[in-house]
Amino acid sequence: MSDLGLTEEQIQRYSRHILLAEVGGEGQQELLASSALVVGAGGLGSPALLYLAAAGVGRLGVADGGIVELSNLQRQIIHGTSDVGRNKVLSAEAAITEINPDCQVEVFHERLITKNISQVIRGYDVVLDGSDNFPTRFLVNDCCWFEKIPLVSAAVLRFEGQLMTVLPGEGNPCYRCFIPEPPPPGLVPSCQEAGVLGAVVGVIGTLQAVEALKILLGIGTIMSHHLVVYDAIQCQFARLKRAPDPACPLCGATRTITELVEYDFTCTTDMERGENGEGITSGA
Template sequence: MDDLTLSDAERLRYARHLSIPGVGEEGQLRLKRSSVLLIGTGGLGSPAALYLAAAGVGKLGLVDDDKVERSNLQRQILHGESGVGRPKLESAKERLREINPHIEVVCHESRFTPDNAEKLVAAYDLVIDGSDNFPTRFLSNDACYFARKPLVYGSIFRFEGQLTVFAPHLGGPCYRCMLPTMPPPGAAPSCAEAGVLGVLPGIIGTLQAMEAIKLLLDVGEVPLGKLLCYDALRTSFRTLRLSPDPACKLCSSEASLRSIRNPETLTDPSCTMPDIPSISVDELDARIRSGKPYVLIDVRQPEEHAEHSIPGGKLIPLDELPGRLEEIPRDGEVLVHCKAGGRSARAVSLMLESGIPGAINVAGGIDAWLKRSGT
């Protein structure tokens, strides 16, 4: 890829950009030389990646270790029916190369962790966080802070979304200025638990792509110190002021954090509750093979259960559990699983409090079970 000029095919492709004051050929070349790391190719990462690819950002790095599930397709528009069961990165790369064959798509098939975060962030100009858990958000924030790279943040919940840019090196606050400490396990339900209207991540993810392009082109005003809040039901946007926290333990003069390896970033992304009895999926398999009596409860939603399930499991969605506790025996082992371990941990906590002493969480949930079996 020649970063110094635009080919005839590229000039035709980006013709509408070339005529915009503030972009033009110089700006398009700037995009061509730029690189963006996207954490996640799900609801937010899908539209962001599509529009960055279409805009001609020269290098897109994708971080994901998940596989496409049918329940993803309602909002994760990078993927289609033919991708179900395949690694998300395979599906994403094919789609992005179809959108724009002139760009480079680099696949990082792993979770974004303290072991790889610094190396990944260092290789790109900015980061778009499309994650859905607090530890990864803290980690992306910390890694970008130490690397002096802008972080384009987005989040969604049912009919509401948020967007901002965290960049202390540009004069704005960091994520820890907005959220100083890790919320307790269960404080924020996942999309599977709470639901999300499929078009909502499309709106917020597209806004993330817009802010990334503005940063790369150095045009306009990015929302440093502003949290954009979108309410789909009221068709309204409002902006909340975010100020740098003078006591922030990462970006203030009183900072105490010196590494991306800290209590928040080292927390399990499933945010499993502490002091909950648990077993691994290997131990679950041993229980199944042993023939010893046990009860297996699946606390996911019906559509998740219909797509993949562990043999012998009984479906009791977490939101129905308080009213169905009488269906669960008070003696013997009650093994509980969800997708990744967070919902099942909360279910086990409820069961223990309700007099079901044999309740045990299956750590890692069905994701770990499928990965173990190579499904």
């Protein structure tokens, strides 16, 4: 052990972090002593997990109930061709361990629901949401709010990405301040028609990792009062202001949500709804 409290091998491994004034040996030790939970080992979770592992976050949780499909590999870069058919969390665990044995991995091969989410989330320093549906997003937001854990939430559709951080506590807007309830089913358009460019998910998942590392290190400006919108076609980043919504059902003055609530999974297709549906759909 050196004066930095790091082994010789760790000093070499993390030397490019240690060189940064904002990180240094102390910051690196903080990362090694910190924990992060990634919800969804998919398009966003893949790059996020890879970078958090490489950065030396000491304890990494991965929650995903799915298995690796061939159609995932275009964007879910933590998984490889030989992983098809395997549990996503186990495939991710193998990749993380290969990158950095300093990382202790905890896997949750289950869909997060009201019954299990609190036990899974509790004790993590930060949560990254890269899930693929609104019910999970609302559940993760609410649970992080109740458990007072910072949340980095992101989503991607076609060529567009969105990212925001929710810091629990008065004065900070939550995810429900942005969208209070899941959109009505009729306005959820075709998930088949909505593709996504893999690399765009990579950009946003990597941004999530950066944001999480900043939170763990206590540095920089956190996107707790902004929504970042990335338009890959124009190569444009917009940073739109967010503020607490006094009418928010979770954190507003007249809050109505005081415990975890579960929403149904809904997804309709354009086939029966007509062609030009606006709305909210899938991609990551």
